[in-house]
Amino acid sequence: MTETLLSFDDALAAYDPALGLEVHVELNTASKMFCGCATEFGAEPNTQTCPTCLGLPGAMPVVNATAVESAIRIGLALNCEIAEWCRFARKNYFYPDMPKNFQTSQYDEPIAFDGWTEVEVDGETYRIEIERAHMEEDTGKSTHVGSTGRIHGADYSLVDYNRAGIPLIEIVTKPILGTGEKAPLVARAYVAHLRELLLGLGVSDVRMEQGSLRCDVNLSLAPAGSGTLGTRTETKNVNSLRSVERAVRFEVQRHAAVLSGGGSVLQETRHWHEDTGITTSGREKSDAEDYRYFPEPDLVPVAPSREWVESLRASLPEPPRERRARLQAAWGFSDLEMRDTVGAGALSLVEETIAAGAAPQAARKWWLADLARRANDTGVELSALGVTPAQVAEVQALVDAGSLNDKLARQVFDGLLAGEGTPAEIVAARGLAIVSDEGALGAAVDNAIAANPDVADKIRDGKVAAAGALIGAVMKEMRGQADANRVRELILEKLS
Amino acid sequence: MPEISRDEVAHLADLARIDLTAEELDHLAPQLSVILESVASISGVAGADVPPTSHALPLTNVFRDDVVTPSLTPEQALSGAPEVESQRFSVPRILGDEQ
Numbered sequence: 180m181t182e183t184l185l186s187f188d189d190a191l192a193a194y195d196p197a198l199g200l201e202v203h204v205e206l207n208t209a210s211k212m213f214c215g216c217a218t219e220f221g222a223e224p225n226t227q228t229c230p231t232c233l234g235l236p237g238a239m240p241v242v243n244a245t246a247v248e249s250a251i252r253i254g255l256a257l258n259c260e261i262a263e264w265c266r267f268a269r270k271n272y273f274y275p276d277m278p279k280n281f282q283t284s285q286y287d288e289p290i291a292f293d294g295w296t297e298v299e300v301d302g303e304t305y306r307i308e309i310e311r312a313h314m315e316e317d318t319g320k321s322t323h324v325g326s327t328g329r330i331h332g333a334d335y336s337l338v339d340y341n342r343a344g345i346p347l348i349e350i351v352t353k354p355i356l357g358t359g360e361k362a363p364l365v366a367r368a369y370v371a372h373l374r375e376l377l378l379g380l381g382v383s384d385v386r387m388e389q390g391s392l393r394c395d396v397n398l399s400l401a402p403a404g405s406g407t408l409g410t411r412t413e414t415k416n417v418n419s420l421r422s423v424e425r426a427v428r429f430e431v432q433r434h435a436a437v438l439s440g441g442g443s444v445l446q447e448t449r450h451w452h453e454d455t456g457i458t459t460s461g462r463e464k465s466d467a468e469d470y471r472y473f474p475e476p477d478l479v480p481v482a483p484s485r486e487w488v489e490s491l492r493a494s495l496p497e498p499p500r501e502r503r504a505r506l507q508a509a510w511g512f513s514d515l516e517m518r519d520t521v522g523a524g525a526l527s528l529v530e531e532t533i534a535a536g537a538a539p540q541a542a543r544k545w546w547l548a549d550l551a552r553r554a555n556d557t558g559v560e561l562s563a564l565g566v567t568p569a570q571v572a573e574v575q576a577l578v579d580a581g582s583l584n585d586k587l588a589r590q591v592f593d594g595l596l597a598g599e600g601t602p603a604e605i606v607a608a609r610g611l612a613i614v615s616d617e618g619a620l621g622a623a624v625d626n627a628i629a630a631n632p633d634v635a636d637k638i639r640d641g642k643v644a645a646a647g648a649l650i651g652a653v654m655k656e657m658r659g660q661a662d663a664n665r666v667r668e669l670i671l672e673k674l675s
Numbered sequence: 676m677p678e679i680s681r682d683e684v685a686h687l688a689d690l691a692r693i694d695l696t697a698e699e700l701d702h703l704a705p706q707l708s709v710i711l712e713s714v715a716s717i718s719g720v721a722g723a724d725v726p727p728t729s730h731a732l733p734l735t736n737v738f739r740d741d742v743v744t745p746s747l748t749p750e751q752a753l754s755g756a757p758e759v760e761s762q763r764f765s766v767p768r769i770l771g772d773e774q
Contacts (some may be wrong), residue, residue: 216746322761474730
């Protein structure tokens with residue numbers, strides 16, 4: 180089924196988009212939200228379960244204190260009010276990802292509410308109002324077995340409950356209005372901003388590719404200038420920054436086509452298809468009352484003392500905006516360089532690379548010009564590429580010492596990504612170091628001069644620019660492992 | 676006076692995965708209405724100074740430290756599963772039954 184789409188520009192000429200983002204963050208606690216099971220990612224299936232997270236009769240949950248502390252810190256970092264008293268609630272539904280047949284969540288009493296944060300897109304600041312941040316638990320992981328490998332057309336499903344019960348914080352924005360054509364970028368910038376903020380708080384690994392930060396995108400359109408809100412759709416599990424941007428763009432175009440054709444948008448959840456970049460109809464959205472929320476009788480209320488909240492507030496790290504301003508000044512980056520660095524998710528990587536000894540511009544160059552492209556090619560986040568800031572600093576140190584040039588350094592990165600060891604080991608194993616043996620270099624220069632007598636004559640006549648051809652020949656003979664500046668000097672010496 | 680309609684009972688039964696016949700719905704809807712009325716009469720007794728209660732004990736902040744404790748073995752965890760495959764719980768197809 181192909182959806183009719185309106186062009187993005189036409190859609191924005193006729194309609195105002197309203198965004199709403201729901202972000203689920205898996206906390207990085209050692210144990211689960213309500214039991215002592217481990218939370219390690221990638222463990223063998225069903226090895227991190229117990230009667231509580233399997234929902235066995237008689238099992239009693241107890242709240243993880245660190246998870247509550249992280250929830251409060253997230254709330255404070257988002258300028259939220261922290262509830263003086265709040266309860267957990269049961270969200271009842273039948274779906275095998277929760278063996279209890281309910282998810283322990285919070286309903287009308289979230290631990291954090293009424294906050295705000297700001298994101299920047301193309302130099303413009305957008306204020307995002309935070310509706311709430313509440314505590315809940317993650318669900319199990321289903322693998323669908325059948326001809327399609329997807330939930331549609333599956334014959335049956337296999338469930339691993341290792342993830343069931345891992346603490347989750349759901350952060351919900353109020354409708355974000357007034358973004359116009361920037362809606363896809365604002366959505367993306369908000370998720371990137373949250374990721375940076377959460378990383379700074381140290382409360383989550385925020386690895387989108389591992390599902391520790393997941394995003395649901397709500398979108399609606401209203402006639403331009405009407406100041407109303409249209410019917411929204413909720414696109415579930417949009418799990419990369421790029422996909423957040425694409426999903427918003429797709430839904431804007433799809434809604435606009437439906438509305439401009441005289442139709443009405445169905446309030447429903449949509450499935451996001453990473454491979455084709457489209458959404459398809461999921462299910463009609465259940466009314467909240469269909470979940471029959473009620474206060475969780477097995478957990479007593481959470482009432483964070485004001486002393487506790489204030490001590491957590493005092494321990495918050497530097498907010499991302501202030502941190503960016505400080506780092507930009509220290510590194511001497513232009514606004515554009517800084518924006519690209521943040522946009523690529525490279526801020527901390529660049530910071531750590533500089534801390535490990537690299538010059539700011541060199542650190543930026545490797546992460547943004549080279550490694551970001553490789554990460555993009557393989558579809559992983561930069562931080563998950565498999566190259567560490569310490570390694571980048573080590574490669575740059577070899578360049579600074581004249582042992583590598585940029586071209587050879589790129590081959591060292593090839594080796595790092597192929598798991599061939601440390602930069603020094605790769606240089607040795609691949610024989611990449613620049614040859615500083617003047618004898619070998621001199622012989623290669625002599626060969627190049629002998630093979631290109633016409634070029635040599637031009638240089639003797641003072642046409643120094645012609646040296647490039649000889650440098651190329653020498654570099655070829657040296658398999659790139661020569662310092663081009665030194666080669667040039669040698670050529671000019673010999674032909675002067 | 677609280678009253679629950681036959682349609683509401685049918686909807687709730689559907690949400691709770693209880694298969695009720697037309698006769699059972701006819702029978703249950705008026706009964707549930709009577710129960711709701713009885714419960715509502717308690718609200719009439721409670722004054723404004725009596726807040727709604729969800730927990731029997733006046734406790735808050737019962738927490739545990741974030742410490743890992745031993746889990747079940749996968750064999751133990753899966754011992755009650757009607758069907759097991761690849762060390763996972765095998766469940767009937769999900770879609771069409773999704774809430």
